[in-house]
Amino acid sequence: MLLRPQEMALYVERGVIDVGLAGRDWVRECNVDVLEVASLTYGKLTTQPARWVLAVAEDSTIQSVADLEGKVIFSELVEATKSYLKDNGVNATVKFSHGATEVKIPHLCDAIVELTETGSTLRANQLRIVDVVIESVTMLIANKESWTDEWKRHKAESLYILLSGALAAQNKVGLKMNIAQENLQSLLAILPAMRNPTISQLSQDGWYAVETIADERIVRDFIPELRSVGAEGIIEYPLSKVIP
Numbered sequence: 001m002l003l004r005p006q007e008m009a010l011y012v013e014r015g016v017i018d019v020g021l022a023g024r025d026w027v028r029e030c031n032v033d034v035l036e037v038a039s040l041t042y043g044k045l046t047t048q049p050a051r052w053v054l055a056v057a058e059d060s061t062i063q064s065v066a067d068l069e070g071k072v073i074f075s076e077l078v079e080a081t082k083s084y085l086k087d088n089g090v091n092a093t094v095k096f097s098h099g100a101t102e103v104k105i106p107h108l109c110d111a112i113v114e115l116t117e118t119g120s121t122l123r124a125n126q127l128r129i130v131d132v133v134i135e136s137v138t139m140l141i142a143n144k145e146s147w148t149d150e151w152k153r154h155k156a157e158s159l160y161i162l163l164s165g166a167l168a169a170q171n172k173v174g175l176k177m178n179i180a181q182e183n184l185q186s187l188l189a190i191l192p193a194m195r196n197p198t199i200s201q202l203s204q205d206g207w208y209a210v211e212t213i214a215d216e217r218i219v220r221d222f223i224p225e226l227r228s229v230g231a232e233g234i235i236e237y238p239l240s241k242v243i244p
Helices: 005-013 024-030 078-087 120-124 150-168 181-190 216-228
Strands: 019-023 035-040 050-057 072-075 093-096 111-116 127-136 138-142 172-180 198-201 207-215 232-238
Touching (some): 005 019, 005 024, 005 138, 019 024, 024 078, 024 138, 035 150, 050 078, 072 078, 078 111, 120 127, 138 150, 172 181, 172 216, 181 207, 181 216, 207 216, 216 232
Parallel strands (some): 072 093, 072 111
Antiparallel strands (some): 019 138, 035 138, 050 111, 050 127, 172 207, 172 232, 198 207
């Protein structure tokens, strides 16, 4: 069953689904009474939280949320936008807009509240960001009644461990190598590790196998350094999960 983002939170609240994944933005938008078990931060372009931002035309006279008094705002996130305006003591009209909201300024509205990761689409449409309305990450949410069931709670907690482990492994790789005893300390001095590398003695006297986990972004430059201190038989391999 394929659900829209806002539907997942509603299904979980009503107990149709025991647990689910929903953006914090839609949990707030739907004002649902669910348990937020944990957050899972990931995105298409970055690992930073997504932002719903208040944006206006580059040449707009609007410089702050206070300047929105009496203005018209388009957004898909209507209720959260209204709450944001209320918190700032501003009276403005908020209208629902689905898709291509960026092109509706200034023809249909004075400002928009739109989801962005990097802001590149807004800049491409000659818009500038005035403020951040809400930051959002994916949440593992649970029905409150379901959470009191020990079996269901255990399953949900296990699911979180597996999902977070998969996310943690996204930008990491495993490294294996062999090293002579006389070079071992030189290797350990430069070797990255989540805690400490694994060291095993080989069947050949005076030689060790060393295994560690490293950020993928450094491996290209780092492997030649390993060779320079005497590492041999270096193997790089992908990881599917990293469980702290």
